[in-house]
Amino acid sequence: MKQVVLGVFLGLFLALVLGVLAVVGLVKLAASGEEAMPAKTLLVLDWEGLLPGHRIDATQADFNTPVTLSHVLEALQEAATREEIQGILIDRPLDVPREYLMELQEALAAFRKSGKPIYAHLDMAVAGAYMAACLADSVALSPARSGGVLLTGPNVSLLYMGEALQRLGIKVNVLHQGEAKGFGEQYAQQEMSPPVRENLGRLVEDLLLSDLEWISRSRGVDQKALRAELENPGRLWITPAEALEMGLADTLLSRSDWDEFIKVRFPDAERLSLKSWIHSRSTFTGLTQEGPALENHVAVLWAEGEILPGGGDKTQVAIAARDMVEEIRQLAEADAVQAVVLRVESPGGSALASEEIYQELVKLAKRKPLWVSAGPVAASGGYYLSVPGAPIFATPYSVVGSIGVVALVPDVSQGARKLGLNPQSISSLPAGRLLNLGEPVDPAMLASLNRNMAGIYEEFRARVLAHRPLSPQALDPIAAGRVWAGGRARDLGLVDCLGGLGACVDSLQLTLGGTPLPIHHYPRQLNLMELLLSGNLRPWDLLPAGKLERAAALVGVPSLLRAVEEDPRRLQDPRWMLRAEAPILEGALAR
Numbered sequence: 001m002k003q004v005v006l007g008v009f010l011g012l013f014l015a016l017v018l019g020v021l022a023v024v025g026l027v028k029l030a031a032s033g034e035e036a037m038p039a040k041t042l043l044v045l046d047w048e049g050l051l052p053g054h055r056i057d058a059t060q061a062d063f064n065t066p067v068t069l070s071h072v073l074e075a076l077q078e079a080a081t082r083e084e085i086q087g088i089l090i091d092r093p094l095d096v097p098r099e100y101l102m103e104l105q106e107a108l109a110a111f112r113k114s115g116k117p118i119y120a121h122l123d124m125a126v127a128g129a130y131m132a133a134c135l136a137d138s139v140a141l142s143p144a145r146s147g148g149v150l151l152t153g154p155n156v157s158l159l160y161m162g163e164a165l166q167r168l169g170i171k172v173n174v175l176h177q178g179e180a181k182g183f184g185e186q187y188a189q190q191e192m193s194p195p196v197r198e199n200l201g202r203l204v205e206d207l208l209l210s211d212l213e214w215i216s217r218s219r220g221v222d223q224k225a226l227r228a229e230l231e232n233p234g235r236l237w238i239t240p241a242e243a244l245e246m247g248l249a250d251t252l253l254s255r256s257d258w259d260e261f262i263k264v265r266f267p268d269a270e271r272l273s274l275k276s277w278i279h280s281r282s283t284f285t286g287l288t289q290e291g292p293a294l295e296n297h298v299a300v301l302w303a304e305g306e307i308l309p310g311g312g313d314k315t316q317v318a319i320a321a322r323d324m325v326e327e328i329r330q331l332a333e334a335d336a337v338q339a340v341v342l343r344v345e346s347p348g349g350s351a352l353a354s355e356e357i358y359q360e361l362v363k364l365a366k367r368k369p370l371w372v373s374a375g376p377v378a379a380s381g382g383y384y385l386s387v388p389g390a391p392i393f394a395t396p397y398s399v400v401g402s403i404g405v406v407a408l409v410p411d412v413s414q415g416a417r418k419l420g421l422n423p424q425s426i427s428s429l430p431a432g433r434l435l436n437l438g439e440p441v442d443p444a445m446l447a448s449l450n451r452n453m454a455g456i457y458e459e460f461r462a463r464v465l466a467h468r469p470l471s472p473q474a475l476d477p478i479a480a481g482r483v484w485a486g487g488r489a490r491d492l493g494l495v496d497c498l499g500g501l502g503a504c505v506d507s508l509q510l511t512l513g514g515t516p517l518p519i520h521h522y523p524r525q526l527n528l529m530e531l532l533l534s535g536n537l538r539p540w541d542l543l544p545a546g547k548l549e550r551a552a553a554l555v556g557v558p559s560l561l562r563a564v565e566e567d568p569r570r571l572q573d574p575r576w577m578l579r580a581e582a583p584i585l586e587g588a589l590a591r
Contacts, residue, residue: 169415178404181481307349348380404481
């Protein structure tokens with residue numbers, strides 16, 4: 001009886017919540033539409049939190065158009081053509097992944113050609129916020145001694161827990177095809193293996209060089225001198241006065257003095273929040289149009305997140321094989337889609353799902369141009385999806401490669417004994433023993449799995465060799481799980497060109513000839529109202545518990561342990577153990 005009453009109460013509560021949300025959403029929808037822009041406008045770059053690529057988790061959505069990189073790029077492209085916009089301001093720290101710096105720089109190129117200035121002011125310039133401020137023509141810092149510049153540089157931090165797990169009686173068998181395929185070894189070892197340390201060390205060095213080159217080119221400072229200053233262990237941060245002397249800033253102004261400077265420089269100009277501008281441009285198209293747009297256009301297909309088999313939860317940012325294959329088929333069959341740019345932002349995932357999507361991309365490439373833009377990470381399965389495209393663009397900050405396979409097979413038999421547990425089972429076939437939680441893992445089973453992985457690795461290599469200008473002899477030293485920064489990946493033949501999404505699209509447009517075509521991004525990102533009415537968002541996803549669960553998945557909890565916690569039966573499913581991915585990169589590289 002209590003359960004019935006609780007169920008009724010919960011149902012009424014959810015209905016009330018959804019009713020309120022629907023009313024608020026419809027009110028906002030009725031008021032949507034771009035407002036008239038003042039004759040003199042300063043566009044202020046602002047967004048909350050880390051700028052996502054194209055899609056966002058549904059529990060983070062609201063009734064407005066989400067502020068993502070794809071929307072920011074579209075808005076900046078239009079800003080270059082608007083006479084009302086007199087300049088751009090960066091007056092707060094922007095949380096931008098360093099991998100998106102080139103994307104923003106390309107988007108601002110047309111704005112710079114118009115002669116309109118870009119000004120930035122920071123109270124405290126830390127890491128990525130300072131790198132983003134370097135997009136401006138002039139950088140002002142607060143003169144306060146508590147401010148200054150703090151550059152931490154890229155780094156990798158991994159917690160090795162092999163000994164701790166062994167003390168608990170848990171042994172994680174990590175099988176690799178590729179000596180530098182580092183994912184999983186932190187569960188089995190107590191320190192990095194030499195190949196992984198060498199590979200990640202080289203990656204961090206390449207990314208640091210890209211940081212230094214970015215600052216040097218943007219600010220006109222000597223790269224070697226800057227590195228020497230930053231490597232001085234006696235210097236934690238650079239004071240405002242030192243930053244001015246080193247050329248890292250153009251002037252020292254307090255916030256109020258900088259605001260006054262802007263007023264004098266742009267009299268009668270009103271500030272327009274980029275976030276508010278994007279929100280006001282919401283067209284609520286998600287419910288009125290399905291499939292590709294009807295006008296002739298270039299499609300940018302975003303492949304973001306972990307690659308998963310089967311159909312996906314449309315409220316999460318992931319690459320579900322069934323959904324992605326359907327998206328690719330629609331773009332291939334739509335006459336209005338003249339070409340496709342595959343934007344890859346994925347550390348990998350399921351080997352089987354990667355192969356299914358790969359096959360569909362090969363079919364697409366036979367029907368219309370398919371180019372690839374590698375985002376922050378196009379590794380393992382993410383690189384698997386990239387190879388059918390030609391050419392492949394990457395930024396100096398893109399992490400590419402990780403051609404290899406890894407499987408994790410936990411053995412908790414010792415831990416079970418410590419707890420006084422004694423599993424008993426009767427299996428009809430040898431493979432069934434893997435399903436018996438608490439029993440020792442048979443070495444013969446591991447050997448068999450390793451042989452299957454070798455076949456998957458060879459298939460992965462064959463896919464790369466079929467599309468890239470590499471011989472087997474040239475591929476082997478750069479495969480085996482190794483990851484590469486974009487510039488080195490180009491030199492090795494894994495990618496073709498250095499450039500962001502904008503450069504990739506512009507180059508593709510030139511090959512099509514004629515007037516540049518409109519750009520449409522896929523899959524469509526729905527706002528909260530659209531998600532609710534489409535049925536893709538479950539009501540209980542809006543409850544705090546759902547949000548906490550999503551948050552836990554985003555703060556670097558190892559995917560293995562997270563998945564087991566969600567459903568312990570996965571430990572008994574050998575198909576789940578087999579993965580071809582590089583999540584070691586996801587969250588490990590400091591932003």
